[in-house]
Amino acid sequence: MNRVYFLLIVFFCIKSVSFISAKKILLTGGAGFIGSHVAEFLLERGDAVVILDNLNDAYDTSLKRYNLSRVELANGDKNALKIYEVDICDIEAVKQIFEVEKLDVICHLAARAGVRASIDDPYEYSRTNNNGIITIFEMARMFRVNHIVCASSSSVYGVREHGLFSEDDAIEYQTSIYGVTKRFGELLGYVYHRLYDMSITNLRFFTVYGPRARIDMAPFIFMDALHHNKIITIHGDGSAIRDFTYVRDIVNGIVKAIDRPLGYQILNLGRGEPIILSDFIATMENIVGKKACIHYGPEYMSDVPITHANISKAKDLLDYQPLVSIHAGLQHMYDWYKNEYLAITCKKKCNSPENNIVVCHI
Secondary structure, eight states: OHHHHHHHHHHHHHHHHHHHHOOEEEEETTTSHHHHHHHHHHHHHTOEEEEEOOOOTTSOHHHHHHHHHHHHHHHTTSOOEEEEOOOTTOHHHHHHHHHHSOOSEEEEOOOOOOHHHHHHOHHHHIIIIIIHHHHHHHHHHHTTOOEEEEEEEGGGGOOOSSSOBOTTSOOOOOSSHHHHHHHHHHHHHHHHHHHHOOEEEEEEEOOEESTTOOTTSHHHHHHHHHHTTOEEEEESSSOOEEOOEEHHHHHHHHHHHHHOOOSEEEEEESOSOOEEHHHHHHHHHHHHTSOOEEEEEOOOTTOOSBOOBOOHHHHHHHOOOOOOOHHHHHHHHHHHIIIIIHHHHHHHHHTSTTOSSOOOOO
């Protein structure tokens, strides 16, 4: 009998600790690729999540709404999820959210992403990424939310010919508007940390891929072309090296940063084991079961020859440890592509007013 009482006490203590440690987290960009995975993780472990996303048309908004439907499944009937369709640059709308929600932590992932697109639309990248992060920091200051985790990017490192990319490297020169906006966010974070004693952790992501991947990124473009027997265009000779990182590993790093205020920090989140682009495509060929038809085009001036994350600092401060191999990650991504993405696009086509009768073959 004493043993039963002891087990009951332990059970209720564990539940109490879990309840006390649960947080209400503002997640900007929660309808996106990485954001939707983070939202699922947080909800499944018992946190309350407030998503702020304007569902812009940077890519197909139906995919973003699908991402949100997956997040809502993770919420179940717990009422731990709120979704606001709001632009982070809309100061008054964001202020109202902060007034209504009593937030513990901010995870700021919302941004215009992509190196090449930033060259074509620098005004929108500056507006969303620079003005948006100012809005978030100002609201955090006003409403005393003292812990913020921000998405940065490996793009801030610019051009490197070889070697590890470490957080203390000199990075005066970026090669894209996107890289500039991400570096701006890091520098602004230090100002708010210094002036207002906020804990701000900037996470430099390295080429994230996996289920629900952005359809404007190379891993998805290659997989989609390979599946449909279309030509894959590579800008350069295929010798570029990328530190491809599986989304679940990135999410684990983000959540660890949410749980550990570190003052002001910049941390790389990558796999730490880069792969030559041609080998990445060869691995994808093996998984899809088809041979790629590759066209080699001219290099983009904004592209860099190599990314290679030194993740020792994240390991030390966050116990970050990427676990998913390239082969396993691409297999997970292709399973999602076949079983979910193709069904989403088929459903959209079937519901289109231009197509009253459509037979979809997946």
